[in-house]
């Protein structure tokens with residue numbers, strides 16, 4: 226089966242063109258099959274966010290190519306709307322729309338981008354919010370919710386576009402410990418239903434239980450990848466060992 | 474955030490400015506206003522002045538309202554250009570804003586009245602040349618723009634620059650993360666501006682925008698320099714013919730203060746409501 230997300234030799238450097246700047250991605254190649262779940266780990270500044278953002282074209286690459294499904298994300302004339310419908314994004318800081326209720330947060334994009342009618346979008350949003358355990362929070366504003374509830378609403382918002390893949394950028398890093406589980410449970414549920422997921426997270430328990438693959442990045446490169454057992458229990462690279470010793 | 478809020482509230486309470494404390498400045502202003510009103514009504518001389526000056530109230534309000542509405546629209550456009558992703562748009566908007574903000578409002582007023590209006594008439598004539606030549610319409614003359622119109626145009630052009638900066642600050646105050654989220658959901662740049670950025674930006678700058686209305690009410694007095702019959706002009710004319718400067722300008726000041734202080738109080742109430750709304 227061919228890969229659903231395909232990253233080939235992606236490179237990206239921030240800072241003045243031609244100057245030294247910060248290397249965010251250095252010839253990163255990655256393939257993710259349909260229904261596969263990969264967890265990306267690595268120290269801060271290793272390029273994890275940049276990789277995710279490039280897949281959604283929130284960030285432009287300097288070189289390299291990325292495909293999501295049949296669409297080339299990096300094509301000059303790529304259909305951004307279509308790309309973003311294929312792969313949804315969940316952010317560390319939730320990024321819910323502060324002036325809209327939870328229900329409106331979830332139904333806004335389906336109405337504006339997919340052209341759903343008000344009632345239709347509302348019905349779909351209600352069903353999704355029920356699924357993430359927020360059926361009683363439809364009319365609440367983001368600031369009235371706990372972090373865990375906000376992140377679950379953000380997941381529902383991403384799901385509302387019926388994406389074929391979801392990109393999670395440290396979805397539980399901003400959460401109090403007691404709220405991490407409720408978010409990871411929702412994510413594990415999605416994985417079980419066959420969602421293709423690329424997750425930046427240092428939740429080792431989640432990675433062991435849910436991930437098909439763990440990818441370790443450092444300095445803008447993929448240093449090592451393999452099954453959770455391979456990477457966590459028998460890392461081949463010294464840098465991976467050091468990092469894991471640091472995190473675990 | 475809540476921490477600094479508490480400290481702020483504690484500081485205010487210590488200085489006797491908490492929610493329950495009496496705002497003495499307001500009491501003093503109200504007393505002054507009541508005393509003035511009583512004095513005005515008790516004296517036949519004052520009543521005449523009151524009536525003479527009050528007939529300019531309509532002009533003052535109309536000039537202020539029309540100029541404010543127009544400068545909101547123009548200011549929003551400039552503010553959007555100012556925060557555009559296109560460099561040329563940003564530069565053009567900044568050029569206009571800095572140019573206008575560097576001029577005294579009175580100079581803008583004279584400039585528009587005596588240079589801008591004739592130039593506009595000439596431009597219109599050039600544009601409509603075929604129509605005028607065929608006799609369908611007469612030539613436009615600078616005189617056909619009355620001075621009230623020129624004054625409104627000048628205030629609009631001047632205030633649009635200030636209001637543009639307010640809108641820009643509001644647009645910049647919106648959380649970048651939400652903009653990214655909107656993009657990631659596939660919203661177009663226009664949709665994300667209309668549905669995500671502007672509603673929140675507007676909310677953040679509502680008090681500042683309302684304050685601009687107070688400012689424009691005060692600056693509307695500048696139109697008296699063009700002879701437009703607003704409160705100030707009527708006061709000027711009346712006092713010059715009667716030499717009752719003291720009484721006349723008391724009345725003029727009274728009218729402006731009634732307008733501006735009540736508006737400022739409304740703005741404060743609005744600000745408090747918005748703050749409470751956000752903290753909810």
Ligand SMILES: Nc1ncnc2c1ncn2[C@@H]1O[C@H](COP(=O)(O)OP(=O)(O)O)[C@@H](O)[C@H]1O
Nearest residue numbers: 239247248249268269270271272273274275276
């Ligand atoms: N918008 C940006 N401007 C400048 N440098 C950036 C920007 N985003 C990321 N970087 C740099 O790129 C590198 C990779 O960042 P990032 O992808 O955010 O890493 P991670 O998510 O693994 O912490 C870092 O050195 C970071 O400082």
Ligand SMILES: [Mg+2]
Nearest residue numbers: 273274275394
């Ligand atoms: Mg990151």
